[in-house]
Amino acid sequence: MHTLGSFDGNYPAADMCKAAAENGLSVIAITDHFDVDFFERHNLDVRQKNSYEDICGAKAEFEGKIKLLRGIEMGQPAYEPELTAKSLARYEYDFVIGSIHNLRGMPDFSDLDYPNYTDEKIYSLLDEYFNEELILAKWNGFDTLAHLTYPLRYLAQHGRTDIDLGRFDDITDEIFKVLIANGKALEINTSGLRQPIGKTMPTEDYVRRFRELGGELLTLGSDAHFTEHVGAGIDTGYEIALNCGFEYVTYFENRKPVQVKVEK
Numbered sequence: 001m002h003t004l005g006s007f008d009g010n011y012p013a014a015d016m017c018k019a020a021a022e023n024g025l026s027v028i029a030i031t032d033h034f035d036v037d038f039f040e041r042h043n044l045d046v047r048q049k050n051s052y053e054d055i056c057g058a059k060a061e062f063e064g065k066i067k068l069l070r071g072i073e074m075g076q077p078a079y080e081p082e083l084t085a086k087s088l089a090r091y092e093y094d095f096v097i098g099s100i101h102n103l104r105g106m107p108d109f110s111d112l113d114y115p116n117y118t119d120e121k122i123y124s125l126l127d128e129y130f131n132e133e134l135i136l137a138k139w140n141g142f143d144t145l146a147h148l149t150y151p152l153r154y155l156a157q158h159g160r161t162d163i164d165l166g167r168f169d170d171i172t173d174e175i176f177k178v179l180i181a182n183g184k185a186l187e188i189n190t191s192g193l194r195q196p197i198g199k200t201m202p203t204e205d206y207v208r209r210f211r212e213l214g215g216e217l218l219t220l221g222s223d224a225h226f227t228e229h230v231g232a233g234i235d236t237g238y239e240i241a242l243n244c245g246f247e248y249v250t251y252f253e254n255r256k257p258v259q260v261k262v263e264k
Contacts, residue, residue, distance in 0.1 A: 001016055001028065001029070001030055001031065001221075001222060001223065001224040001225070001229075001230060002030070002031065002032055002033060002073075002223070002224065002225045003015075003016055003030055003032055003051065003054060003055075004050075004054070005030075005032035005047055005048075005050055005051025005052075005054055005055075006032040006033040006047075006051070006225070007033060007042045007047070008033070008225055009032065009033075009225055010225055010226055011226070011227055012054055012058070013030050013054045013055050013057065013058035013068075014054075014057070014058045014061055014062075015227055016028075016030060016058075016224070016227060016230055017058050017061070017062045017065075017066055017068055018062075018227075019227040019228070019230040019231075020066055020230050020231060021062065021065055021066050023230055023231040024231075025066065025230070025231050025234075026066060026067060027066070027067040027069065027251050027260075028066060028067070028068055028069065028230075029068075029069035029070075029071040029094065029095045029221075029251065029252075030051075030055050030058075030068065030069070030070070030071055031071035031072055031073040031095065031097050031221075032047070032048075032051040032071075032072060032073065033073050033075060034047075034048060034072050034073060034074050034075060034087060035075035035076055035101060035102075036074065036075060036076050036077055036079060036080040036083055036084050036087070037075075037076045037079045037080055037102075037104070038075075039080070039083060044087070048072070048087060048090065048091075049090075051072075052070065052090075052091045055068065055070050055071075056070065069094040069095050069251065069252070069253060070091070070092065070093050070094045070095070071093060071094060071095035071096065071097065072088070072093055072095075072096055072097070073096075073097040073099055073146065074087075074088070074096060074097065074098055074099070074141070074142060075099050075100065075101050076099075076100055076101065076102065076104075077098060077136065077139060077141060077142070078132075078135050078136050078139040079104055081139065084141065085141070088141065092254075093255065094252055094253045094254055094255065095143055095144075095251065095252040095253075095255070096141070096142045096143050096252075096255070097142060097143070097144055097145075097146045097187070097221075098136050098137075098139070098141070098142030098143075098144070098145050098146060099136075099145075099146035099147060099150070100129065100132050100133060100136060100150065101150065103125065103128055103129060103132065104132075109129075109150060109151045109153075109154050110153075110154050112125075112154070114154065114155060114158040114160060115158055122155070122160070122163065123167070125151070126151060126163070126165075126168065127168070129150075129151055130168050130171045130172065130175070131171065133145070133148065133171075133175055134171060134174055134175050134178070137175045137178040137179055137182075137184070138178055140178075140182050140184070142184065143184065143185060143219075143252045143255060143257075144184065144185035144186065144187045144217070144219040144250075144252070145175070145179060145184060145185070145186055145187060146187045146189060146221070147187065147189040147191075147201040147202075147223070148172070148175070148186070148187075148201060148202040148206060149165065149201045149202045149203065149206070150201060152165075152192075152197055152201070153191075153192055153195060153196075153197050153201065156195070156196045156197035156198075157195070157196050157197075161197075172206065172209070173209070173213065176209065176210045176213050176215060177213060179210075179215065180210075180213060180214045180215050180216075183217070183257075184217065185217035185218060185219045185250050185252075185257065186202075186206075186207065186210050186215060186217070186218055186219070187218075187219045187220070187221050188200050188201075188202070188207060188218065188219070188220050188221070188237040188240055188241070189201040189221050189223050190220065190221065190222050190223070190232060190233025190234060190236060190237050191221075191222065191223035191224075191229075191232075191233070193232070193233040193236060194229065194232055194233065200233070200236065200237065200240060204240045204243060204244060207240055207241070207244045207246075208243070208244040208245070210244075211244045211245045211246060216246075216248075217250045217257055217259075218241055218246050218248075218249050218250060219249065219250050219251065219252075220234050220237040220238070220241075220249055222234055237249075238262050241262055242262055242264060246262065247261060247262060248260060248261055248262060249262055
């Protein structure tokens with residue numbers, strides 16, 4: 001989840017912790033955005049410091065009530081690997097998310113002009129996106145790979161629910177194989193359940209394929225930016241995990257996986 005430490009956050013860490021405790025959560029991670037290629041635009045040097053200090057303050061405040069993990073979401077880390085490495089070394093994190101929100105030199109997928117894009121243009125963007133996801137997987141400096149089907153969230157907002165991702169099955173399989181070989185997790189991001197796409201990212205069929213290929217580590221994230229979304233959709237994430245043959249879900253503490261058995 002995200003706090004005021006993210007450019008699009010809305011609440012301090014303590015407020016998110018309070019909502020988590022009220023919703024019956026026992027372990028949470030605050031993972032504020034750090035989109036490396038927007039370092040100056042997002043004033044990330046200051047934001048990272050403020051985020052980490054806010055998380056540590058809330059961690060102390062809620063000790064004994066909830067386990068708060070110190071996290072960060074590294075966006076596009078493979079675009080600027082040296083800056084990424086330097087930034088991650090600044091603080092002691094429990095949990096690092098790897099994600100892609102935009103292609104190189106382009107705005108976020110949320111800001112693209114989809115109504116004026118041809119199918120050929122859309123599939124070309126998706127082809128480049130999944131290739132960047134593979135590069136990210138091979139970079140290997142994260143703990144879980146976030147919202148694999150991220151662009152579909154915004155395509156759906158423009159009525160494009162007819163996208164055939166089947167043509168990318170070979171490369172998503174390759175991404176999964178890299179994650180598995182490196183002992184990394186796949187995230188079920190539940191934010192799509194409260195958005196026009198109406199699905200988790202990725203969907204259950206991808207989670208099942210990850211399991212078929214030997215995947216063992218699965219994390220769940222509500223991707224909340226508001227207190228009312230803290231923990232939203234997590235029960236659905238548990239159901240998907242069970243449906244796909246996972247007996248455990250994972251969180252990371254001191255960058256080490258901790259598996260928690262899912263109760264039916």
